[in-house]
Amino acid sequence: MLQQGQFVADIVYFYGEDSNITALFGNKLPDIPDSYNYDFINADALVNLLSVKENRIIAPSGMSYSVLVLDENSRNMSLPVLRKIRSLVEAGATVAGNKPVRSPALSDDPDEFQSTVNELWKTENGENIVGKGKIIAGKTVAEVLSALNIQPDFTFSKPEPDTKILFVHRKLGKADIYWINNRNNRSEKLEASFRTEGMVPELWHPVTGKIEPVSYVFENGQTKVPLNLDPNDALFIVFRKPGKA
Numbered sequence: 001m002l003q004q005g006q007f008v009a010d011i012v013y014f015y016g017e018d019s020n021i022t023a024l025f026g027n028k029l030p031d032i033p034d035s036y037n038y039d040f041i042n043a044d045a046l047v048n049l050l051s052v053k054e055n056r057i058i059a060p061s062g063m064s065y066s067v068l069v070l071d072e073n074s075r076n077m078s079l080p081v082l083r084k085i086r087s088l089v090e091a092g093a094t095v096a097g098n099k100p101v102r103s104p105a106l107s108d109d110p111d112e113f114q115s116t117v118n119e120l121w122k123t124e125n126g127e128n129i130v131g132k133g134k135i136i137a138g139k140t141v142a143e144v145l146s147a148l149n150i151q152p153d154f155t156f157s158k159p160e161p162d163t164k165i166l167f168v169h170r171k172l173g174k175a176d177i178y179w180i181n182n183r184n185n186r187s188e189k190l191e192a193s194f195r196t197e198g199m200v201p202e203l204w205h206p207v208t209g210k211i212e213p214v215s216y217v218f219e220n221g222q223t224k225v226p227l228n229l230d231p232n233d234a235l236f237i238v239f240r241k242p243g244k245a
Contacts (some may be wrong), residue, residue: 001236008169008176009036011141012047012057012065014097016073018104027182032069032141035152036064037169039063048085052091055133065151069141070097074124079108082116085183087101089120090131096144098137151221155180157191165229175199175240182229190229193222200243201225204236211238 011032015024023039032038042048046068047061049059055065068088074081077100089095091188099121122128125138136144154167166184169176176196182188201223203214214237217224225237 005144006171007038008036008171010066012041012073013038013068013069014041014071017043017078018076019073028061033154043081043218047080052093055092057093067096075101076104078105079113086120089133092132094134096136150196153195155193155207158191159188163188178237182232185231188229189232190227191224192222192227196223196239197221198242199239200241202238204238239245
């Protein structure tokens with residue numbers, strides 16, 4: 001039986017303190033490329049749960065992230081959140097987002113707020129090195145991921161302009177498990193690329209439990225797999241056994 005495993009995401013996304021996820025993203029999700037996964041985080045979890053290990057942002061669950069992204073809504077930022085961001089960056093984290101402009105809390109010290117902002121955002125367009133980490137300002141999420149050389153986790157060729165494939169990536173021990181879903185009511189023949197190399201892909205059918213091999217190629221840190229998806233099809237691609245191209 002295929003166990004759930006741990007969700008894999010590159011980004012932890014802070015949406016601010018003065019609104020909720022539904023109000024901000026009920027009609028449109030954050031501008032993050034479809035080939036990357038992310039988790040939302042609120043102020044309480046950011047301040048109390050996140051830490052840094054080997055330049056990665058760590059949560060108590062074991063989840064780790066390459067970058068903390070600040071939504072534009074977080075430019076109204078309280079002093080406790082600002083202090084936490086400074087401590088994460090000093091410990092080696094990468095934070096991407098624009099310079100905070102004010103604190104929503106009347107009790108926050110405005111002088112400390114401004115001095116901390118100036119320390120972290122010495123420039124508002126580019127990299128600011130602070131301690132072991134850095135702040136990246138004035139860039140889109142796609143530009144930040146490219147600058148950090150974080151390859152897409154999952155991409156696919158598009159036989160049609162409206163071809164849409166969703167994915168979820170989980171880690172179970174040393175195995176990588178990708179759930180792939182064809183969102184159109186038509187068959188799709190495409191090439192999928194997964195951010196893993198050195199492991200043999202297997203196609204797992206969730207309805208029947210059938211496991212079958214698929215052809216594949218290792219290329220530049222990616223594994224390329226041709227897929228034939230039925231209308232509204234969903235399947236797993238599982239990498240659990242080492243192999244050669």
